[in-house]
Amino acid sequence: MDKIRRNKFVIFFLVFPGLLVFTFAVLYPIFMSAFYGMTDWKGIGEFNIVGFENYRKVIFEDKVFRTSLLNAAALAFFTVFIQHPIAMFFAIITDKIGGKLESFFRAVFFIPCVISIVVTSKMWVNVLNANYGLLNKFLEAINLKFLKQDWLGHKDIALFSVIFVIMWQGFGYAYLIYYSGIKGIPEELLEAGRIDGANSWQQFIKITLPMLKPVILVNVSIAITASLKQMEPIYLMTNGGPGTRTQFVANYLYMLAFNAQKYGYANAIAVVFVIVCLITTVVVQNIFKSKD
Amino acid sequence: MTSTRYASPSYNGKIKAKAFRYIQILLCTLLTIGCVFPLIWLVDFSLVKANELFGKNFLVWPKKPHWENYYLALTDGKVPQYLVNSVIVTFVSVGLIVLLSVMMSYGFTRMKWKMSKVFLNIVLLGFMIPIHATLLSNFITFSRLNIQDSPIALIIPYVAFNLPQATFIMTGFMDTIPNAIEESALMDGCGIIRLLFTIVFPVLKPAIMTVIITSFINVWNEFIMAATYLTSDRFRTLPFSIYNFAGMYSSNYSAQFAVMTLSALPSLVAYVILNKHITKGIAAGAVKG
Numbered sequence: 001m002d003k004i005r006r007n008k009f010v011i012f013f014l015v016f017p018g019l020l021v022f023t024f025a026v027l028y029p030i031f032m033s034a035f036y037g038m039t040d041w042k043g044i045g046e047f048n049i050v051g052f053e054n055y056r057k058v059i060f061e062d063k064v065f066r067t068s069l070l071n072a073a074a075l076a077f078f079t080v081f082i083q084h085p086i087a088m089f090f091a092i093i094t095d096k097i098g099g100k101l102e103s104f105f106r107a108v109f110f111i112p113c114v115i116s117i118v119v120t121s122k123m124w125v126n127v128l129n130a131n132y133g134l135l136n137k138f139l140e141a142i143n144l145k146f147l148k149q150d151w152l153g154h155k156d157i158a159l160f161s162v163i164f165v166i167m168w169q170g171f172g173y174a175y176l177i178y179y180s181g182i183k184g185i186p187e188e189l190l191e192a193g194r195i196d197g198a199n200s201w202q203q204f205i206k207i208t209l210p211m212l213k214p215v216i217l218v219n220v221s222i223a224i225t226a227s228l229k230q231m232e233p234i235y236l237m238t239n240g241g242p243g244t245r246t247q248f249v250a251n252y253l254y255m256l257a258f259n260a261q262k263y264g265y266a267n268a269i270a271v272v273f274v275i276v277c278l279i280t281t282v283v284v285q286n287i288f289k290s291k292d
Numbered sequence: 293m294t295s296t297r298y299a300s301p302s303y304n305g306k307i308k309a310k311a312f313r314y315i316q317i318l319l320c321t322l323l324t325i326g327c328v329f330p331l332i333w334l335v336d337f338s339l340v341k342a343n344e345l346f347g348k349n350f351l352v353w354p355k356k357p358h359w360e361n362y363y364l365a366l367t368d369g370k371v372p373q374y375l376v377n378s379v380i381v382t383f384v385s386v387g388l389i390v391l392l393s394v395m396m397s398y399g400f401t402r403m404k405w406k407m408s409k410v411f412l413n414i415v416l417l418g419f420m421i422p423i424h425a426t427l428l429s430n431f432i433t434f435s436r437l438n439i440q441d442s443p444i445a446l447i448i449p450y451v452a453f454n455l456p457q458a459t460f461i462m463t464g465f466m467d468t469i470p471n472a473i474e475e476s477a478l479m480d481g482c483g484i485i486r487l488l489f490t491i492v493f494p495v496l497k498p499a500i501m502t503v504i505i506t507s508f509i510n511v512w513n514e515f516i517m518a519a520t521y522l523t524s525d526r527f528r529t530l531p532f533s534i535y536n537f538a539g540m541y542s543s544n545y546s547a548q549f550a551v552m553t554l555s556a557l558p559s560l561v562a563y564v565i566l567n568k569h570i571t572k573g574i575a576a577g578a579v580k581g
Contacts, residue, residue, distance in 0.1 A: 013484070014398055015399035022452050026421055026452045028433070030429070043432075096313075107564075116531045119555055124330070137349075137350045176571055180576075228422070229422040232516055236535070250422060250425075253424070254516075267429065273425050
């Protein structure tokens with residue numbers, strides 16, 4: 001029996017197919033990008049090796065790349081400090097409501113998450129449209145006409161509109177993770193708090209919040225890495241504009257490769273992007289591990 | 293005297309509790325509107341003439357629904373064809389994700405070999421790698437291998453990018469189940485393939501459910517790879533059709549909304565039917581991930 005567990009052929013048979021697919025489509029392209037990143041290739045035709053010149057430019061000179069990282073940081077900030085508190089709040093109150101209503105609300109809050117990002121993004125482009133958009137019509141109806149905006153076209157507002165849409169789409173996930181965390185808190189603990197005369201706020205601070213800590217850490221680290229990796233909503237709503245105000249790394253490298261024919265340079269960005277993602281994940285995990 | 297003194301706070305307390313409850317329900321209702329109203333708006337304006345969007349109302353009553361928008365979506369929007377493509381790609385991808393992740397996880401957790409931890413960690417590294425960093429290079433590789441513009445060009449990366457999470461969920465689950473049954477089956481001379489299909493798969497059912505759900509949502513809604521690796525119309529999947537159609541009928545908003553509604557419908561219906569499993573599965577997958 002132990003013989004089978006050590007059988008090299010069996011191990012190979014079990015592990016190889018998965019590893020092959022993974023290596024082929026995830027790892028190999030990163031190495032190829034590292035190579036293409038050292039060229040001045042336009043995507044077709046001949047190319048020259050330019051060494052680490054592209055990488056140097058990405059890291060030290062590229063302002064758009066920097067803007068993209070800052071936008072990701074802004075998104076992470078808003079997600080963690082606005083979306084998450086709201087999600088946690090609703091996780092707590094739906095838990096208190098109980099019964100059929102609880103299941104109903106829980107189901108509804110997750111609906112935006114199961115709908116394709118293309119549908120929701122294009123929908124929001126229409127909702128936020130300056131001429132016929134739902135939002136401007138709503139503002140007009142409640143006599144706040146002066147607030148009407150070109151929500152995705154205004155250079156100072158577009159980023160916040162994009163962040164709002166991404167938070168709207170992802171709310172269900174954040175909510176659901178907090179909700180399942182709250183369901184994991186033993187009822188006796190809260191009961192004991194009540195008997196000791198704790199009010200709702202004290203219960204939240206003294207019992208719920210400490211018990212939720214592991215869930216909060218998981219949720220926050222998901223939010224940070226996901227913010228870094230955003231692309232589709234940006235591609236579909238603003239394509240980084242106006243100017244580069246709403247640019248994100250993934251969308252930027254995609255534009256450079258397929259619209260600007262800077263294939264070599266875009267690959268250099270891709271590699272730096274992977275490294276930034278790895279470093280961020282490791283740093284976040286370590287900070288949270290030491291806090292746990 | 294004393295009795296009223298004690299009774300009144302609890303009476304007040306009851307009213308207070310009730311008031312709190314109504315406030316909670318009210319807030320949840322407001323959020324519900326926030327989550328669903330834009331979608332209702334979308335469906336509403338898919339049923340009227342395009343120019344009604346420029347009217348004053350934010351919802352209109354479609355006295356006579358303009359089904360021709362949907363007719364346009366089904367014919368020029370080619371929704372049925374894209375739907376079939378989506379179903380095929382999703383079905384094959386999710387099947388492979390489950391099969392390969394179960395096999396790999398069994399290899400990593402139950403088989404005895406030196407490098408198992410190392411290889412498991414390499415696969416889990418995939419969590420951190422952004423899909424978008426591989427788009428450029430895979431685009432070139434796929435065209436060199438002549439598999440671009442075919443369902444294979446989607447299925448391979450879809451499987452690859454969902455394997456880390458699937459493997460993580462599976463190995464986590466396998467660690468919690470005792471392997472006594474497997475041991476005795478192996479003692480009786482059961483082969484590894486039969487063992488997988490008759491014993492391991494049934495035991496892993498909850499984990500497999502989670503993997504099916506999370507990867508279904510990922511694959512069904514995936515857009516950017518489908519937009520990049522496919523260049524002709526033949527194999528395109530639903531999410532891309534909206535993008536495509538929006539370009540073709542850029543001023544016919546109602547027809548665009550009809551395509552969007554039709555594209556959202558399958559996953560919405562699946563969600564309504566399976567909602568309990570889905571919310572449970574997502575929560576389990578995310579917390580473990």
